[in-house]
Amino acid sequence: MTDTGFDVAGLKASHRPVSEFRYEKRPVVAGYNDRTLYVNVGDGRIAEKPVSADTRAKFTGGKGYGLKLLWDAVTPATKWNDPENEVNIATGPVGGNTNYPGSGKSIVVSISPTTGIPIDCNVGGYFGPFLKFSGFDALELQGRAERDVIVYIDGDEGVVKIFEAPGEAVDSHVLAEQMVAMFARDENDRQHISSVSAGSGAENSLIGCLNFSFYDKRRKVARLKQAGRGGIGTVFRDKKIKAVVVKYSSLDVTSNNPADLAKLQETGLKLHREIIELDDQQCRMREIGTAHLTEIMNEYDLLPTCNYKFGSSPDAEGINSHAFSAIVTHGLPDGCWYGCTMACAKAADGFELATGPYKGHKVTVDGPEYETVAGCGANIGVFDPRVVLELNFYCDTYGIDTISFGTSTAFIMECWENGILDSDRTGGLEITWGNGPAALELLHRIGRGEGFGLVAGLGVRRMKAYFAEHYGADPKFLQDIGCECKGLEYSQYVSKESLAQQGGYSMALKGPQHDEAWLIFMDMVNNRIPTFEDKAEALYYFPMFRTWFGLQGLCKLPWNDIEPADNASTDEPAKVPEHVDNYLAIYKAVTGNDLDREGLIRQSARVYNFQKVFCIRMGKGRRIDDLPPYRMVGPVTVEEYESRADRYDKQLREQVGVDPSGMDTPAKIAALRAYREDRYEKLQDAVYKRKGWTREGIPTIETLQDLGIDYPEVVEVVKPLL
Amino acid sequence: MITVNGSPHPWHDGMTVRKILEEKRYTFPLLVVRIDGRLVPRSDYGETTVPDGADVDVMHLMSGG
Amino acid sequence: MPKRLSCDNSKCIACGACMTACSTLFFKVDDPKRSCIRIEQNGPEIDMSVCNQTCRLCVAECPVKALTVSPQGVVMLDRKLCVGCLACVAVCPTGAMRHYPGLANPFKCIACGACARKCPTGAIGIVVEE
Numbered sequence: 001m002t003d004t005g006f007d008v009a010g011l012k013a014s015h016r017p018v019s020e021f022r023y024e025k026r027p028v029v030a031g032y033n034d035r036t037l038y039v040n041v042g043d044g045r046i047a048e049k050p051v052s053a054d055t056r057a058k059f060t061g062g063k064g065y066g067l068k069l070l071w072d073a074v075t076p077a078t079k080w081n082d083p084e085n086e087v088n089i090a091t092g093p094v095g096g097n098t099n100y101p102g103s104g105k106s107i108v109v110s111i112s113p114t115t116g117i118p119i120d121c122n123v124g125g126y127f128g129p130f131l132k133f134s135g136f137d138a139l140e141l142q143g144r145a146e147r148d149v150i151v152y153i154d155g156d157e158g159v160v161k162i163f164e165a166p167g168e169a170v171d172s173h174v175l176a177e178q179m180v181a182m183f184a185r186d187e188n189d190r191q192h193i194s195s196v197s198a199g200s201g202a203e204n205s206l207i208g209c210l211n212f213s214f215y216d217k218r219r220k221v222a223r224l225k226q227a228g229r230g231g232i233g234t235v236f237r238d239k240k241i242k243a244v245v246v247k248y249s250s251l252d253v254t255s256n257n258p259a260d261l262a263k264l265q266e267t268g269l270k271l272h273r274e275i276i277e278l279d280d281q282q283c284r285m286r287e288i289g290t291a292h293l294t295e296i297m298n299e300y301d302l303l304p305t306c307n308y309k310f311g312s313s314p315d316a317e318g319i320n321s322h323a324f325s326a327i328v329t330h331g332l333p334d335g336c337w338y339g340c341t342m343a344c345a346k347a348a349d350g351f352e353l354a355t356g357p358y359k360g361h362k363v364t365v366d367g368p369e370y371e372t373v374a375g376c377g378a379n380i381g382v383f384d385p386r387v388v389l390e391l392n393f394y395c396d397t398y399g400i401d402t403i404s405f406g407t408s409t410a411f412i413m414e415c416w417e418n419g420i421l422d423s424d425r426t427g428g429l430e431i432t433w434g435n436g437p438a439a440l441e442l443l444h445r446i447g448r449g450e451g452f453g454l455v456a457g458l459g460v461r462r463m464k465a466y467f468a469e470h471y472g473a474d475p476k477f478l479q480d481i482g483c484e485c486k487g488l489e490y491s492q493y494v495s496k497e498s499l500a501q502q503g504g505y506s507m508a509l510k511g512p513q514h515d516e517a518w519l520i521f522m523d524m525v526n527n528r529i530p531t532f533e534d535k536a537e538a539l540y541y542f543p544m545f546r547t548w549f550g551l552q553g554l555c556k557l558p559w560n561d562i563e564p565a566d567n568a569s570t571d572e573p574a575k576v577p578e579h580v581d582n583y584l585a586i587y588k589a590v591t592g593n594d595l596d597r598e599g600l601i602r603q604s605a606r607v608y609n610f611q612k613v614f615c616i617r618m619g620k621g622r623r624i625d626d627l628p629p630y631r632m633v634g635p636v637t638v639e640e641y642e643s644r645a646d647r648y649d650k651q652l653r654e655q656v657g658v659d660p661s662g663m664d665t666p667a668k669i670a671a672l673r674a675y676r677e678d679r680y681e682k683l684q685d686a687v688y689k690r691k692g693w694t695r696e697g698i699p700t701i702e703t704l705q706d707l708g709i710d711y712p713e714v715v716e717v718v719k720p721l722l
Numbered sequence: 723m724i725t726v727n728g729s730p731h732p733w734h735d736g737m738t739v740r741k742i743l744e745e746k747r748y749t750f751p752l753l754v755v756r757i758d759g760r761l762v763p764r765s766d767y768g769e770t771t772v773p774d775g776a777d778v779d780v781m782h783l784m785s786g787g
Numbered sequence: 788m789p790k791r792l793s794c795d796n797s798k799c800i801a802c803g804a805c806m807t808a809c810s811t812l813f814f815k816v817d818d819p820k821r822s823c824i825r826i827e828q829n830g831p832e833i834d835m836s837v838c839n840q841t842c843r844l845c846v847a848e849c850p851v852k853a854l855t856v857s858p859q860g861v862v863m864l865d866r867k868l869c870v871g872c873l874a875c876v877a878v879c880p881t882g883a884m885r886h887y888p889g890l891a892n893p894f895k896c897i898a899c900g901a902c903a904r905k906c907p908t909g910a911i912g913i914v915v916e917e
């Protein structure tokens with residue numbers, strides 16, 4: 001799409017200025033500005049805030065900064081749609097570096113509409129780095145406008161503006177192009193613009209996502225990366241923000257002003273070479289991105305199929321990486337930020353849409369990433385790659401999280417199968433397994449905020465309550481099959497055979513997203529962490545290690561989706577020690593500060609425990625909030641048990657100590673369930689202990705003191721619970 | 723009988739690492755294989771034979787979004 | 788087909804005059820590490836390394852299109868566009884896309900012929916292939 005499609009002058013003429021703020025431009029010093037930008041779209045206030053030395057020392061950057069600002073902005077009573085809730089965006093000190101792969105992430109935090117506690121998303125695109133180079137380590141968006149506004153940060157001129165923008169599109173694939181056309185001088189200037197936007201679906205549901213744009217010079221398209229989880233797009237549209245746009249034109253390796261450029265380059269070059277040499281024999285990220293995982297997950301019985309009932313399907317071939325490889329464009333430098341030679345941000349070009357408001361349009365569809373293939377494919381019984389791509393496209397442009405949409409739709413389909421839903425209740429939609437057209441129409445109704453779309457857009461937790469209340473469905477059954485925890489829908493891995501992953505999911509602070517820990521292979525296949533203590537150690541180390549990416553503005557993928565040729569001969573290959581050392585090296589090269597492995601974990605542990613206390617402050621984050629639905633732990637139904645009867649019978653015999661012969665399936669299900677639920681509780685005990693929390697999951701004062709985050713207002717939250 | 727990742731697995735004459743991976747359907751690309759503690763380089767999976775009674779460790783490095 | 792530097796290592800005596808010419812022209816220093824052409828004595832062999840202008844893997848890899856092919860077929864780097872990611876350096880199969888530690892941008896041979904003019908044995912020359 002080109003700018004000729006838009007009447008830019010007409011759009012501009014309809015703008016009405018709200019407020020304007022000029023600031024002094026200063027160069028970044030060793031990865032930091034030490035100031036943040038505050039924007040209130042409700043009353044038009046714009047201000048800069050200094051970052052205190054203490055905040056910098058304790059919160060490091062990125063997610064740490066976002067959470068600290070959010071904490072200061074809200075009270076325990078704040079609801080997601082109160083004006084004081086914020087959407088905060090920050091990259092970290094390493095973020096924006098252009099020569100170490102995966103260095104361009106933004107971290108977004110807000111109080112989530114579906115969970116009521118802080119949510120955080122790590123997202124690509126150019127926004128976070130451009131924001132930093134424009135002068136700010138973080139952006140706070142607060143308030144609620146009366147009419148739709150755009151916030152424009154001109155990092156070249158040192159000006160921030162809020163203006164009313166009635167004419168621009170809401171859906172992101174159009175809006176992102178409009179922003180580029182509006183704010184770029186010429187074709188070459190387009191790559192200097194990045195916008196954050198949501199979409200019409202984010203207005204009408206609680207599972208809205210944000211789209212972060214990055215201009216693709218070869219495709220000549222403003223492409224989108226999603227901050228998907230937890231409904232931040234919904235908060236954004238509730239504030240009546242159409243877009244936040246940043247412009248920064250002088251990007252080069254000195255923009256981040258690293259302390260030691262030569263060392264940074266040496267480390268980056270080493271990883272570039274490793275990726276270019278080894279990726280095609282390892283994960284094929286350069287060819288097909290994370291979608292390479294689909295056939296692997298299917299092979300290991302981990303690909304969620306029909307609402308996580310099963311872990312594989314004979315039809316999965318239809319949506320494996322080769323099916324998508326045949327559709328996406330190859331040979332382009334598909335990094336979501338400069339210098340990412342992993343280049344996993346694949347896209348299909350000239351894709352003709354078959355349904356919806358943009359039917360017949362030929363569009364570039366980003367992805368699909370593995371999560372989308374699984375969630376909008378196997379998990380809803382769809383094995384047609386074109387349906388997956390179309391769902392992916394519309395989810396993105398409507399500003400809907402593909403993971404929550406997939407898991408919610410899977411839940412709906414199982415409710416249909418069990419007679420809880422019928423076409424009267426869905427407004428005529430036959431939402432049955434594998435019905436791609438019905439899934440698409442459901443998505444369009446969420447986009448339009450129409451009929452059953454409004455119910456589906458509430459997410460699994462609220463649907464459970466709704467179906468029990470209005471349709472008399474059995475709440476226990478709904479609880480068992482509705483794959484959410486804390487109000488967030490599960491991401492797309494079957495965790496039944498891995499106790500550690502059950503914990504990795506449901507003890508994750510924000511809700512069941514796998515970015516804290518992915519331990520299925522280590523636990524279930526390698527058999528490496530057999531005891532509760534082993535599992536607890538893994539559930540300590542990996543969440544802490546992985547939290548660090550979010551503090552720095554880094555992507556997790558170049559850590560372990562590529563490994564050095566000699567990684568196997570290191571003492572702890574699963575940690576990829578050479579890459580950990582690379583991170584310590586680039587951290588030092590950027591900031592000038594020494595950091596060792598222990599120091600890295602401490603940086604994370606501070607923010608992690610702060611976030612934990614924040615969850616408690618907002619009313620969740622206790623032991624009972626960490627309980628998974630049984631579907632994620634073991635077989636709920638007879639069909640499910642019998643599909644893997646040999647496995648479960650064997651476990652009854654060998655692990656539970658029960659002889660299954662002569663037992664009927666419901667009795668076997670009950671025996672296995674009692675055993676597994678007990679083990680989960682034991683795991684909770686071990687993990688909380690390892691993390692320095694009480695049996696109820698509350699960080700102790702000593703833990704907070706040890707980490708130096710025993711601020712009075714933090715201690716006040718936990719004290720009554722100890 | 724050999725042991726693969728802690729579980730018994732039938733052994734046969736001339737069994738190579740590659741054969742074990744096939745039988746176990748270990749298709750994941752990022753593996754670290756050890757026979758009785760000895761590392762087997764990826765390039766040698768086809769030639770390296772596994773003796774009866776061996777303790778084989780096929781470590782899958784995690785991956786995923 | 789491209790204009791490029793041709794190298795004949797049977798004529799090369801590894802005197803280094805070409806590297807002096809190249810680095811002085813572009814960086815105002817006499818430093819082989821900042822020369823686009825590289826001559827190395829490797830036992831009895833002399834390795835001559837410079838961009839072949841034909842494979843263009845670097846051009847495909849550059850995320851900002853800072854690398855383009857000139858009408859003469861020479862791969863050119865536009866430093867105003869370059870963001871210094873060094874992907875081109877990593878992808879270059881011959882090592883001819885050069886990086887000097889601490890310099891913001893890589894550099895490479897543009898087939899200007901300055902080195903060829905200084906070569907005492909005629910081991911280097913400019914060729915324009917049909």
Ligand code: SF4
Nearest residue numbers: 102336340342344555
């Ligand atoms: S690995 Fe993929 S998601 Fe991560 S930074 Fe690179 S292109 Fe972006």
Ligand code: SF4
Nearest residue numbers: 838839842843845879
């Ligand atoms: S610099 Fe390297 S990659 Fe580029 S054209 Fe020359 S030889 Fe090929």
Ligand code: SF4
Nearest residue numbers: 849869870872873875
């Ligand atoms: S270093 Fe410069 S020329 Fe080379 S690929 Fe990166 S941006 Fe392009």
